Amino acid sequence: MNAPERTPPLAGADSLAFENSFAGLPSEFFTRLQPTPVPAPYLVGASPGAAALIGLDPADLARTEAVEAFSGNRILPGSQPLSAVYSGHQFGVWAGQLGDGRAILLGDVPARDAAPAGRLELQLKGAGLTPYSRMGDGRAVLRSSIREFLCSEAMAALGIPTSRALCVTGSDMPVRRETIETAAICTRMAPSWVRFGSFEHWFYNDRGQELKILADYVIDRFYPELAGESNRYQALLREVTRRTAELMAQWQSVGFMHGVMNTDNMSILGLTIDYGPFGFMEAFDARHICNHSDHAGRYAYHMQPKIGQWNCFALGQALLPLIGEVDDAQVALDAYGAVYSAKFEALMRAKLGLRTREEADAGLIDALYTLLQANHPDFTAFFRRLGGLKVEDPAADAPLRDMFIDRAGFDAWAVQYRERLRRENSDDAARRTAMDAVNPKYVLRNYLAQQAIEKAQTGDFSEVAQLLSVLERPFDEQPENERYADLPPDWANDLEVSCSS
Structure with missing residues (x-):
């Protein structure tokens, strides 16, 4: 009998085994460069869960050597830093060449989970100027870095495909946004940072050879099961379309709003990436816009499924020279609507504690959303409380009814x-257990992030660590952390996040 495999012990950052697969592409795909050092960096926060994925000891991240490495002040052994070029549609308008304006890829390292290709790419966000910074300074600030760090890990705990955040380091170096802030660097991890806009870049520049090289790289490394398809590029579009549709359904089911669904922010692997002006729905409003810069509401909550589909069409356009026929691309794209609807309804049935499927369920769900829109209850709190409904005891509905101005309307739906x-x-008890496992009690509300940020801006990072620990267990009751489930205070109404966030 074979001895069970032992998990290798957690190690330090210098032990990471970089392979730099993206750096193996032709030089047209990126620019090799070094991060720009920051003065006197310090650790703001680290994720034990993310560290474990790549075999790192979380305690090592507090060591001076690791802080220097993940601030860009020291290059880890084997790393080949680079920034990638890509283009994209921003707010529906072709923006031309973009690229990693403040992100530097360190390389890819072995992953302990089932990540595609078994590896994760490490990327420093905010590590200095690159050739793609355009008018930017190549830096990130403490405020936005903490938000991305916390939300990446919160989304992972919710079971939603996402990039991960290993750590945030900071420096007292001043950075100008609307006001003078301080610099920070977020170390992000994903199997790949290739985007829809990565393909658009080569299509709109009429560079068919580079387009094919990139598509083959993505298929061979991340979608090897598609290599034998009669039209592997059509199969790639079909699979990315499917993943994107399912991701949109997952976002909608927890009330997550991305805020900037440009094609350059869409992952070719169907991951949530590039956390900027995001938000979680509080008082429900399907037209809610979480990005103060989105004046037309293109990326409002109710628009996200449609924009996900629009972005897939943009990817299909970019892949058309490889797919061949418009009809073949259309077939791959046609699956979006059915995939989204099936996934969303399945998620909603789970949120409602339904074990079986009925044709009339769509009507029940639609009626609920109509009720939510008319009354604006807190999205997260409503679904969590709904788990306590008793089938044969309507008199016990008071905690739910009190969330609605139109109590008679709620009664009719109930x-x-x-x-x-x-x-x-x-069964009431079994249903509540099942519903509590899919309806989170804790999400990253803007006011919670703001409280952690304001404390961090004084040099106290304890709230960042505490909030992370709560968000790592979003479905647990955590009575000792009950305050993190509180509805937002009045002052939170004035919080705004924009593309500079």
Whole structure:
């Protein structure tokens, strides 16, 4: 009998085994460069869960050598730093060449989970100027870096495909945004940072050879199961379309709003990437815009599924020279609507504690969203409380009814809901357990992030660590952390996040 495999012990940053697969592409795809050092860097926060994925000891991240490495002041052994070029549509308008304006890829390292190709790429965000910075300074600030760090790990804990955040380091070096802030660097991890805009770059520059090289690289490394398809590029578009549709359904189901769904912010692997002016829905409004810079509401909550599909069409256009026929590309794209609907309805049935599927479920879900829109209850709190509904005891509905101005409207919907539950002989206790496992109690509300940021700006990073620990267990009751489930205070109404966030 073979001895069980032992998990290798956690190690220090200098032990990371870089392979630099993206650096193996032709030089047209990137610029090799070194990060720009920052003065006197310090550790702001680190994720034990993200560290474990690449075999790092979280305690090592507090060591001076690691802080220097993840601030860009020291190059880790084997790393070949570079910044990638890409283009994209921004707010629906072709923006031309973009690229990693403040991100520097260190390389890829072995991953302990089932990541594609078994590796994760490490990237420093905010590590200084690159050839793609345009009018920017190549830096990130403490405020935005903490937000990305916390939300990356919160989304992972919610089970939503996402990039991860290993750590945030800071420096007292001044950086100008709307005001003078201080610099920070977020170390991000993903199997790949290739975007829809990476393909658009070569298509719109009429560089068919580079387009094919990139597509083959993505297929061979991340979608090897597609290599044998009769039209591997059509198969790639079909699979990315499927993943994107499912990701949009997952975002909608937890009330997550990305804020900047430009094609250059869309992952070819169907991951949530590039956390900027994001938000989680609080008082429900399908038209809510989380990005103060989005004056037309292109990326409002209710628009996200449509924009996800629009972006897939933009990718299909870029891949058309490889796919061959417009009809073949259209076939790959046609799956989006059905995939999204099926995934969203499945997620909503789980949120409602339904074990079986009925044709009328779509109507029940639509009626609920109509009710939510009319009454604006807190999205997260409503679904969490809904788990406590008792099928045969409407008199106990007070905590739910009190979330609605139109209590009679809620009562009418609850009658339909109870009838549906009775048809599958739903057990109250079992249903609540199942619903609590999919309806989070804790999400990264803007005011919670703001409180952690304001404390960090005084040099106290304890709230960053505490909030991370709460968000790592979003479905648990955590009675000792009950305050993190509180509804936003009045002052939170004045919080705004924009593309500079």
